[in-house]
Protein backbone atom coordinates (compact mmCIF):
# COMPACT_ATOMS: atom_id res chain seq x y z
CA UNK A 1 0.00 0.00 0.00
CA UNK A 2 1.19 3.50 -0.79
CA UNK A 3 2.24 5.71 2.10
CA UNK A 4 1.14 9.35 2.41
CA UNK A 5 3.33 11.65 4.45
CA UNK A 6 2.60 15.27 5.36
CA UNK A 7 3.97 18.10 7.53
CA UNK A 8 3.49 21.83 8.09
CA UNK A 9 5.36 22.46 4.83
CA UNK A 10 6.67 20.28 2.05
CA UNK A 11 9.67 21.61 0.09
CA UNK A 12 9.52 19.83 -3.29
CA UNK A 13 12.50 22.08 -4.31
CA UNK A 14 11.61 22.04 -8.02
CA UNK A 15 8.58 24.16 -7.05
CA UNK A 16 7.59 26.48 -4.18
CA UNK A 17 7.06 25.11 -0.64
CA UNK A 18 3.55 23.70 -0.11
CA UNK A 19 1.69 24.31 3.13
CA UNK A 20 0.44 20.99 4.51
CA UNK A 21 1.60 19.30 1.32
CA UNK A 22 1.41 15.52 1.07
CA UNK A 23 3.99 13.20 -0.48
CA UNK A 24 2.73 9.85 -1.72
CA UNK A 25 5.27 7.05 -2.07
CA UNK A 26 4.90 3.50 -3.34
CA UNK A 27 6.14 0.26 -1.79
CA UNK A 28 9.30 0.31 -3.92
CA UNK A 29 10.27 3.63 -2.37
CA UNK A 30 9.55 5.87 -5.35
CA UNK A 31 7.63 9.12 -5.25
CA UNK A 32 4.19 8.75 -6.82
CA UNK A 33 3.02 12.34 -6.46
CA UNK A 34 3.15 15.49 -4.38
CA UNK A 35 -0.28 16.81 -3.41
CA UNK A 36 -1.15 20.43 -2.73
CA UNK A 37 -4.27 20.31 -0.55
CA UNK A 38 -5.03 23.99 -1.28
CA UNK A 39 -6.77 26.23 1.21
CA UNK A 40 -9.36 23.74 2.27
CA UNK A 41 -7.42 21.31 4.34
CA UNK A 42 -9.65 18.34 4.93
CA UNK A 43 -8.68 15.52 7.18
CA UNK A 44 -7.19 13.00 4.81
CA UNK A 45 -7.50 9.38 5.76
CA UNK A 46 -4.28 7.46 6.17
CA UNK A 47 -1.97 10.46 6.09
CA UNK A 48 0.97 10.52 8.54
CA UNK A 49 1.40 14.10 9.74
CA UNK A 50 4.65 15.48 11.23
CA UNK A 51 5.50 18.76 12.94
CA UNK A 52 8.12 20.47 10.81
CA UNK A 53 9.13 20.70 7.17
CA UNK A 54 9.82 17.86 4.75
CA UNK A 55 12.83 18.22 2.48
CA UNK A 56 14.52 15.79 0.06
CA UNK A 57 17.59 13.81 1.14
CA UNK A 58 20.67 16.03 1.34
CA UNK A 59 23.53 15.94 -1.16
CA UNK A 60 26.95 16.66 0.33
CA UNK A 61 29.22 17.81 -2.50
CA UNK A 62 32.47 17.92 -0.55
CA UNK A 63 33.93 15.56 2.02
CA UNK A 64 37.13 13.55 2.61
CA UNK A 65 35.74 10.52 4.42
CA UNK A 66 39.22 8.95 4.56
CA UNK A 67 40.27 11.71 7.01
CA UNK A 68 37.54 10.85 9.52
CA UNK A 69 40.08 9.49 12.00
CA UNK A 70 41.47 13.04 12.37
CA UNK A 71 38.42 14.23 14.33
CA UNK A 72 39.54 16.55 17.15
CA UNK A 73 43.20 16.03 16.17
CA UNK A 74 43.96 19.38 14.55
CA UNK A 75 43.56 22.62 16.52
CA UNK A 76 41.14 25.27 15.20
CA UNK A 77 42.12 28.54 13.49
CA UNK A 78 45.64 27.40 12.52
CA UNK A 79 45.08 28.73 8.95
CA UNK A 80 45.43 26.67 5.82
CA UNK A 81 49.25 26.60 5.47
CA UNK A 82 49.52 24.98 8.91
CA UNK A 83 46.43 22.82 8.47
CA UNK A 84 47.90 21.17 5.35
CA UNK A 85 50.99 20.31 7.39
CA UNK A 86 48.93 18.75 10.21
CA UNK A 87 46.96 16.61 7.75
CA UNK A 88 50.05 15.21 6.07
CA UNK A 89 51.65 14.52 9.44
CA UNK A 90 48.63 12.73 10.97
CA UNK A 91 46.85 11.10 8.02
CA UNK A 92 48.84 7.85 7.76
CA UNK A 93 48.20 5.47 10.63
CA UNK A 94 46.79 2.00 11.30
CA UNK A 95 44.47 1.09 8.41
CA UNK A 96 41.97 -0.72 10.57
CA UNK A 97 41.65 2.38 12.73
CA UNK A 98 41.06 4.52 9.61
CA UNK A 99 38.44 2.11 8.24
CA UNK A 100 36.55 2.13 11.54
CA UNK A 101 36.46 5.93 11.49
CA UNK A 102 35.23 5.92 7.86
CA UNK A 103 32.44 3.51 8.75
CA UNK A 104 31.39 5.66 11.67
CA UNK A 105 31.39 8.81 9.51
CA UNK A 106 29.31 7.09 6.83
CA UNK A 107 26.76 6.11 9.47
CA UNK A 108 26.75 9.65 10.91
CA UNK A 109 26.00 11.10 7.47
CA UNK A 110 23.15 8.64 6.87
CA UNK A 111 21.67 9.60 10.22
CA UNK A 112 21.98 13.27 9.23
CA UNK A 113 19.90 12.73 6.10
CA UNK A 114 22.71 12.71 3.53
CA UNK A 115 21.82 10.46 0.58
CA UNK A 116 24.54 11.31 -1.94
CA UNK A 117 28.12 12.43 -1.55
CA UNK A 118 31.00 13.80 -3.58
CA UNK A 119 34.00 12.41 -1.72
CA UNK A 120 37.70 13.12 -2.21
CA UNK A 121 39.96 10.06 -2.04
CA UNK A 122 43.72 9.53 -2.18
CA UNK A 123 43.57 5.82 -1.42
CA UNK A 124 41.33 2.74 -1.51
CA UNK A 125 40.51 2.57 2.21
CA UNK A 126 36.92 3.76 1.76
CA UNK A 127 35.94 1.30 -1.00
CA UNK A 128 34.44 -1.47 1.15
CA UNK A 129 32.33 1.00 3.15
CA UNK A 130 31.19 2.91 0.06
CA UNK A 131 30.17 -0.37 -1.56
CA UNK A 132 27.75 -1.35 1.17
CA UNK A 133 26.58 2.12 2.20
CA UNK A 134 23.06 3.42 1.59
CA UNK A 135 24.71 6.67 0.48
CA UNK A 136 25.35 7.05 -3.26
CA UNK A 137 29.02 8.04 -3.59
CA UNK A 138 30.85 9.79 -6.38
CA UNK A 139 34.55 9.60 -5.59
CA UNK A 140 36.96 12.30 -6.71
CA UNK A 141 40.40 10.72 -6.99
CA UNK A 142 42.72 13.49 -5.95
CA UNK A 143 46.14 14.17 -7.42
CA UNK A 144 48.76 16.66 -6.32
CA UNK A 145 52.46 17.34 -6.83
CA UNK A 146 54.46 20.46 -7.61
CA UNK A 147 57.31 18.36 -8.97
CA UNK A 148 56.94 18.04 -12.77
CA UNK A 149 59.19 14.96 -12.76
CA UNK A 150 56.46 13.15 -10.79
CA UNK A 151 53.52 14.17 -12.99
CA UNK A 152 53.37 10.97 -15.08
CA UNK A 153 53.73 8.80 -11.99
CA UNK A 154 50.91 10.66 -10.22
CA UNK A 155 48.58 10.09 -13.18
CA UNK A 156 49.48 6.38 -13.29
CA UNK A 157 48.74 6.03 -9.57
CA UNK A 158 45.43 7.84 -9.94
CA UNK A 159 44.40 5.61 -12.85
CA UNK A 160 45.26 2.48 -10.86
CA UNK A 161 43.19 3.74 -7.95
CA UNK A 162 40.31 4.58 -10.28
CA UNK A 163 40.37 1.01 -11.56
CA UNK A 164 39.87 -0.28 -8.03
CA UNK A 165 36.80 1.93 -7.62
CA UNK A 166 35.44 0.89 -11.05
CA UNK A 167 35.90 -2.80 -10.25
CA UNK A 168 33.60 -2.25 -7.30
CA UNK A 169 30.99 -0.40 -9.39
CA UNK A 170 31.76 2.92 -7.74
CA UNK A 171 31.67 6.09 -9.88
CA UNK A 172 34.77 8.27 -9.83
CA UNK A 173 36.73 10.98 -11.61
CA UNK A 174 40.40 11.96 -11.47
CA UNK A 175 40.82 15.58 -10.31
CA UNK A 176 43.41 18.14 -9.16
CA UNK A 177 43.66 18.94 -5.43
CA UNK A 178 44.07 22.74 -5.52
CA UNK A 179 45.62 25.43 -7.74
CA UNK A 180 48.63 25.74 -5.43
CA UNK A 181 49.59 22.05 -5.33
CA UNK A 182 49.78 21.08 -9.02
CA UNK A 183 52.68 21.57 -11.42
CA UNK A 184 51.95 22.93 -14.89
CA UNK A 185 52.82 19.55 -16.36
CA UNK A 186 50.44 17.67 -14.06
CA UNK A 187 47.66 20.18 -14.83
CA UNK A 188 48.14 19.57 -18.58
CA UNK A 189 47.81 15.81 -18.13
CA UNK A 190 44.78 16.20 -15.85
CA UNK A 191 42.95 18.46 -18.26
CA UNK A 192 43.13 15.84 -20.99
CA UNK A 193 41.74 13.13 -18.70
CA UNK A 194 38.97 15.34 -17.32
CA UNK A 195 37.84 16.41 -20.79
CA UNK A 196 37.76 12.86 -22.10
CA UNK A 197 35.79 11.53 -19.15
CA UNK A 198 33.10 14.21 -19.18
CA UNK A 199 32.19 13.32 -15.57
CA UNK A 200 31.91 15.90 -12.76
CA UNK A 201 35.20 17.38 -11.56
CA UNK A 202 36.19 19.36 -8.50
CA UNK A 203 39.00 21.50 -7.11
CA UNK A 204 39.58 23.38 -3.86
CA UNK A 205 39.41 27.08 -4.68
CA UNK A 206 40.68 30.23 -2.96
CA UNK A 207 40.58 28.70 0.50
CA UNK A 208 43.13 31.16 1.84
CA UNK A 209 44.20 34.69 0.87
CA UNK A 210 47.79 33.53 0.40
CA UNK A 211 46.66 31.29 -2.47
CA UNK A 212 45.93 34.42 -4.51
CA UNK A 213 49.21 35.97 -3.35
CA UNK A 214 51.15 32.95 -4.57
CA UNK A 215 49.77 33.31 -8.09
CA UNK A 216 50.01 37.07 -8.15
CA UNK A 217 53.64 37.45 -7.02
CA UNK A 218 54.99 34.03 -5.98
CA UNK A 219 55.00 35.16 -2.37
CA UNK A 220 52.92 34.89 0.82
CA UNK A 221 52.64 32.57 3.78
CA UNK A 222 51.53 29.54 1.74
CA UNK A 223 54.56 29.94 -0.55
CA UNK A 224 56.93 30.50 2.38
CA UNK A 225 55.59 27.47 4.26
CA UNK A 226 55.92 25.13 1.29
CA UNK A 227 59.44 26.41 0.63
CA UNK A 228 60.38 25.73 4.26
CA UNK A 229 59.28 22.11 3.74
CA UNK A 230 61.69 21.86 0.81
CA UNK A 231 59.00 22.02 -1.87
CA UNK A 232 60.34 23.65 -5.03
CA UNK A 233 58.13 25.70 -7.30
CA UNK A 234 60.18 24.91 -10.42
CA UNK A 235 57.23 24.35 -12.75
CA UNK A 236 55.08 27.14 -11.33
CA UNK A 237 54.72 30.54 -12.95
CA UNK A 238 53.14 33.56 -11.27
CA UNK A 239 50.47 35.10 -13.47
CA UNK A 240 49.72 38.40 -11.76
CA UNK A 241 46.13 37.15 -11.40
CA UNK A 242 44.12 35.47 -8.66
CA UNK A 243 44.49 31.69 -8.36
CA UNK A 244 41.18 30.81 -10.03
CA UNK A 245 41.83 32.99 -13.07
CA UNK A 246 45.34 31.53 -13.25
CA UNK A 247 44.25 27.89 -13.49
CA UNK A 248 40.84 28.20 -15.11
CA UNK A 249 42.11 27.18 -18.55
CA UNK A 250 43.14 23.82 -17.07
CA UNK A 251 39.58 23.05 -16.01
CA UNK A 252 37.34 21.34 -18.58
CA UNK A 253 34.83 23.94 -19.84
CA UNK A 254 31.88 21.60 -20.40
CA UNK A 255 32.06 19.27 -17.37
CA UNK A 256 30.19 19.98 -14.15
CA UNK A 257 32.83 21.81 -12.16
CA UNK A 258 32.52 21.87 -8.37
CA UNK A 259 34.61 24.72 -6.95
CA UNK A 260 35.04 24.18 -3.22
CA UNK A 261 35.36 26.77 -0.42
CA UNK A 262 35.67 30.03 -2.44
CA UNK A 263 36.48 31.79 0.82
CA UNK A 264 38.42 34.58 -0.86
CA UNK A 265 36.57 34.70 -4.20
CA UNK A 266 35.32 38.11 -5.28
CA UNK A 267 32.86 39.32 -7.88
CA UNK A 268 35.56 39.44 -10.57
CA UNK A 269 36.47 35.79 -9.85
CA UNK A 270 32.83 34.76 -10.28
CA UNK A 271 32.50 36.69 -13.53
CA UNK A 272 35.78 35.46 -15.02
CA UNK A 273 35.02 31.84 -14.10
CA UNK A 274 31.64 32.01 -15.79
CA UNK A 275 33.15 33.19 -19.06
CA UNK A 276 35.30 30.03 -19.18
CA UNK A 277 33.25 27.29 -17.51
CA UNK A 278 29.68 26.41 -18.46
CA UNK A 279 28.57 24.45 -15.40
CA UNK A 280 30.03 25.83 -12.19
CA UNK A 281 28.74 24.63 -8.82
CA UNK A 282 30.15 26.78 -6.02
CA UNK A 283 30.35 24.60 -2.92
CA UNK A 284 30.44 26.10 0.56
CA UNK A 285 31.69 24.34 3.68
CA UNK A 286 31.28 27.22 6.17
CA UNK A 287 31.97 25.29 9.36
CA UNK A 288 35.29 24.06 7.96
CA UNK A 289 36.20 27.61 6.90
CA UNK A 290 35.54 28.81 10.44
CA UNK A 291 37.53 25.87 11.80
CA UNK A 292 40.62 26.44 9.64
CA UNK A 293 40.80 30.11 8.60
CA UNK A 294 38.14 31.56 10.91
CA UNK A 295 36.66 33.42 7.97
CA UNK A 296 33.73 32.84 5.63
CA UNK A 297 33.15 33.28 1.90
CA UNK A 298 30.87 36.14 0.86
CA UNK A 299 28.07 33.64 0.31
CA UNK A 300 25.50 36.40 -0.08
CA UNK A 301 27.40 37.68 -3.12
CA UNK A 302 27.01 34.31 -4.85
CA UNK A 303 23.29 34.37 -4.05
CA UNK A 304 22.89 37.87 -5.46
CA UNK A 305 24.87 36.92 -8.55
CA UNK A 306 22.42 34.04 -9.16
CA UNK A 307 25.12 31.40 -9.00
CA UNK A 308 24.46 27.70 -8.53
CA UNK A 309 25.58 26.93 -4.99
CA UNK A 310 25.98 23.64 -3.13
CA UNK A 311 26.83 22.58 0.41
CA UNK A 312 29.69 20.42 1.67
CA UNK A 313 30.74 19.35 5.12
CA UNK A 314 34.46 18.92 4.36
CA UNK A 315 36.05 16.27 6.58
CA UNK A 316 36.16 15.56 10.30
CA UNK A 317 39.75 16.87 10.19
CA UNK A 318 38.23 20.36 9.89
CA UNK A 319 34.71 19.93 11.25
CA UNK A 320 33.21 18.64 14.45
CA UNK A 321 30.35 16.88 12.63
CA UNK A 322 29.19 15.87 9.16
CA UNK A 323 25.82 17.58 9.01
CA UNK A 324 24.41 19.58 6.10
CA UNK A 325 21.75 21.02 8.43
CA UNK A 326 24.46 22.48 10.69
CA UNK A 327 26.16 24.06 7.64
CA UNK A 328 22.83 25.62 6.65
CA UNK A 329 22.33 27.00 10.17
CA UNK A 330 25.74 28.67 9.97
CA UNK A 331 24.98 30.24 6.58
CA UNK A 332 21.59 31.45 7.77
CA UNK A 333 23.16 32.92 10.88
CA UNK A 334 25.78 34.96 8.99
CA UNK A 335 23.72 35.66 5.82
CA UNK A 336 20.09 36.07 6.91
CA UNK A 337 19.10 37.49 3.51
CA UNK A 338 19.22 34.08 1.83
CA UNK A 339 15.78 32.46 2.08
CA UNK A 340 15.37 28.98 3.51
CA UNK A 341 13.89 27.51 0.32
CA UNK A 342 17.03 28.67 -1.54
CA UNK A 343 19.34 27.07 1.06
CA UNK A 344 17.39 23.83 0.84
CA UNK A 345 17.82 23.89 -2.95
CA UNK A 346 21.60 24.28 -2.54
CA UNK A 347 21.64 21.31 -0.16
CA UNK A 348 19.56 19.05 -2.41
CA UNK A 349 18.81 19.65 -6.10
CA UNK A 350 21.91 21.71 -6.93
CA UNK A 351 24.17 19.09 -5.37
CA UNK A 352 22.34 16.28 -7.17
CA UNK A 353 22.80 18.11 -10.48
CA UNK A 354 26.47 18.79 -9.75
CA UNK A 355 27.09 15.06 -9.25
CA UNK A 356 24.81 14.06 -12.15
CA UNK A 357 22.47 12.26 -9.77
CA UNK A 358 19.37 14.39 -10.30
CA UNK A 359 17.38 11.66 -12.06
CA UNK A 360 17.11 9.94 -8.67
CA UNK A 361 17.83 12.56 -6.01
CA UNK A 362 17.44 16.24 -5.17
CA UNK A 363 13.69 16.95 -5.30
CA UNK A 364 10.26 15.49 -4.60
CA UNK A 365 9.24 14.60 -8.15
CA UNK A 366 7.39 11.63 -9.56
CA UNK A 367 9.70 8.66 -10.10
CA UNK A 368 12.56 9.91 -7.94
CA UNK A 369 13.68 8.00 -4.85
CA UNK A 370 11.70 8.90 -1.77
CA UNK A 371 14.45 10.12 0.54
CA UNK A 372 12.49 12.27 2.98
CA UNK A 373 14.04 14.33 5.79
CA UNK A 374 11.97 15.95 8.52
CA UNK A 375 13.40 19.20 9.92
CA UNK A 376 11.85 20.34 13.19
CA UNK A 377 12.25 23.50 15.27
CA UNK A 378 11.22 25.83 12.41
CA UNK A 379 10.47 29.51 13.00
CA UNK A 380 7.39 29.54 10.73
CA UNK A 381 6.74 33.26 11.08
CA UNK A 382 10.06 34.11 9.40
CA UNK A 383 10.42 30.73 7.69
CA UNK A 384 13.84 30.13 9.17
CA UNK A 385 15.74 27.39 10.89
CA UNK A 386 16.29 27.89 14.60
CA UNK A 387 19.20 26.89 16.79
CA UNK A 388 17.02 24.03 17.97
CA UNK A 389 16.29 22.69 14.49
CA UNK A 390 17.03 19.00 14.18
CA UNK A 391 16.83 16.46 11.41
CA UNK A 392 15.21 13.06 11.25
CA UNK A 393 15.27 10.67 8.34
CA UNK A 394 11.66 9.60 7.71
CA UNK A 395 12.16 7.50 4.58
Ligand SMILES: [Zn+2]
Nearest residue numbers: 062064204314
Ligand atom coordinates in the same frame (compact mmCIF):
# COMPACT_ATOMS: atom_id res chain seq x y z
ZN1 LIG B 1 38.54 19.58 1.07
